[in-house]
Amino acid sequence: MNRICEVLDIEVPIIEGGLAYVGNGLLAAAVSNGGGFGQIGSAGRTPENFEDEILIACEATKNPFGVNIPISQHTDFTPYLERIKKHKDKIKAVSLGAGNPKELIPFIKENGLKALVLTSTAFHSAKAENLGADIIICEGYEAGGSNGPSELTTFTLVPQVKRVVSIPVVAAGGIVDGRSMAAAMILGADGIQMGTRFVATKECEAHDHFKAAILEAKDDSTTIMTRMLKGPLRVLKNEYAKQVQVTEKNHPTLEHILPMVRGTYNKLSMFDGDIQGGFMSCGQVASLINDLGSAETVVQQISNEARQLFRTSDTLGF
Ligand SMILES: Cc1cc2nc3c(=O)[nH]c(=O)nc-3n(C[C@H](O)[C@H](O)[C@H](O)COP(=O)(O)O)c2cc1C
Structure with missing residues (x-):
């Protein structure tokens, strides 16, 4: 067995x-x-x-x-x-x-x-x-x-x-x-x-908008945020993830990054459906999901x- x-x-x-x-x-x-x-x-x-x-x-x-x-x-x-x-x-x-x-x-x-x-x-x-x-x-x-x-x-x-x-x-x-x-x-x-x-x-x-974003994902639709400061976090690429990455580059301190990766921003996108306003955890396999x-x-x-x-x-x- x-x-x-x-x-x-x-x-x-x-x-x-x-x-x-x-x-x-x-x-x-x-x-x-x-x-x-x-x-x-x-x-x-x-x-x-x-x-x-x-x-x-x-x-x-x-x-x-x-x-x-x-x-x-x-x-x-x-x-x-x-x-x-x-x-x-x-x-x-x-x-x-x-x-x-x-x-x-x-x-x-x-x-x-x-x-x-x-x-x-x-x-x-x-x-x-x-x-x-x-x-x-x-x-x-x-x-x-x-x-x-x-x-x-x-x-x-x-x-x-x-x-x-x-x-x-x-x-x-x-x-x-x-x-x-x-x-x-x-x-x-x-x-x-x-x-x-x-x-x-x-x-x-999960909100339908998040599920739809997974169905629409391509092979390179995910990215890594917070690598240096908090450990890598794999999320779907969106405006918010880009903002976090720019902040990491320009202000590489926990003081700047932690407020941006609070759970409220995760909830906002994944649960409430504002898919540009926060971040969505998602794996590289997303593009292989079709239904x-x-x-x-x-x-x-x-x-x-x-x-x-x-x-x-x-x-x-x-
Ligand atoms: C939306 C989302 C939320 C997650 N939250 C947690 C969590 O709270 N605790 C945990 O141990 N892993 C969490 N993970 C990791 C998963 O449990 C799982 O190990 C991972 O997704 C496996 O990789 P895959 O996305 O390629 O299937 C999360 C993953 C996703 C996609």
């Missing part, structure tokens, strides 16, 4: 990454109903709203799902942990990113949950395994949102992470269909995580396509 499916008690090793502002309960439930593993994001949500979305997901699926805590995005994550503890019988796993997971892994394990840790280097993956992580999610530079400062791509990262850990490894960044899923698994991943693909689904609560299907169908199609490709692996032609 697939090791990710075993740990998370799911049918196919496809995980929905935590999605700040737009990772809602109905989306998580749809991914889990498709046999994958949906997650409710906590970034951009009040603790109360986070709890509401957990309850919505419970109503909408009987299958396991998880929640995401991007550590440095919260000034105080205690109220979110309280909600996780309160609903620990409904949640299967907590994924941790954007910070040191050392403090939180014991909390997750004490509550009988699985700890998924996002990494972007082999070094940090080995460290996370030593701290007690159950699954490593290694994310390459192609990915939407915050990227690791080493800027390793998924293609190079996965085999290097596999070499240093013995727990299951999930590949994230640049995966969008059965071909990329199969490729990640040939590189050694036990499963995959997607973010951008799941934003472009009917259950995701706003149901997340449940997306999971089924991608897993079926990957299975089919493995069955017909004699198509190499040499």
Whole structure:
């Protein structure tokens, strides 16, 4: 049996990454109903709203799902942990990113949950395994949102992470269909995580303007902001991203940049639909997305396509 499916008690090793502002309960439930593993994001949500979305997901699926805590995005994550503890019988796993997971892994394990840790280097993956992580999610530079400062791509990262850990490894960044899923698994991943693909689904609560921008994207429609000051952030190119980049060049201090990359500007574009007034996290795969299907169908199609490709692996032609 697939090791990710075993740990998370799911049918196919496809995980929905935590999605700040737009990772809602109905989306998580749809991914889990498709046999994958949906997650409710906590970034951009009040603790109360986070709890509401957990309850919505419970109503909408009987299958396991998880929640995401991007550590440095919260000034105080205690109220979110309280909600996780309160609903620990409904949640299967907590994924941790954007910070040191050392403090939180014991909390997750004490509550009988699985700890998924996002990494972007082999070094940090080995460290996370030593701290007690159950699954490593290694994310390459192609990915939407915050990227690791080493800027390793998924293609190079996965085999290097596999070499240093013995727990299951999930590949994230640049995966969008059965071909990329199969490729990640040939590189050694036990499963995959997607973010951008799941934003472009009917259950995701992202604004229609943001979803339309993903459908219209070309191969070079994303760019990196805040590389030097805050770490790389992959977003769709727009007027706002350009302004941030110009400010970074002319006034390279946190004092100038931090106010421009506050969550309110992320919400303004991704949730409220003002697609020039703020910034939109988005991966390099956007141009490969052509429809706003149901997340449940997306999971089924991608897993079926990957299975089919493995069955017909004699198509190499040499
Ligand atoms: C709109 C958006 C918001 C994201 N927010 C978060 C987040 O809050 N926490 C997190 O761990 N990752 C976040 N990510 C990263 C995803 O969970 C996932 O790892 C990444 O999107 C995978 O790469 P892909 O976009 O090529 O599929 C976000 C990605 C996107 C596109």
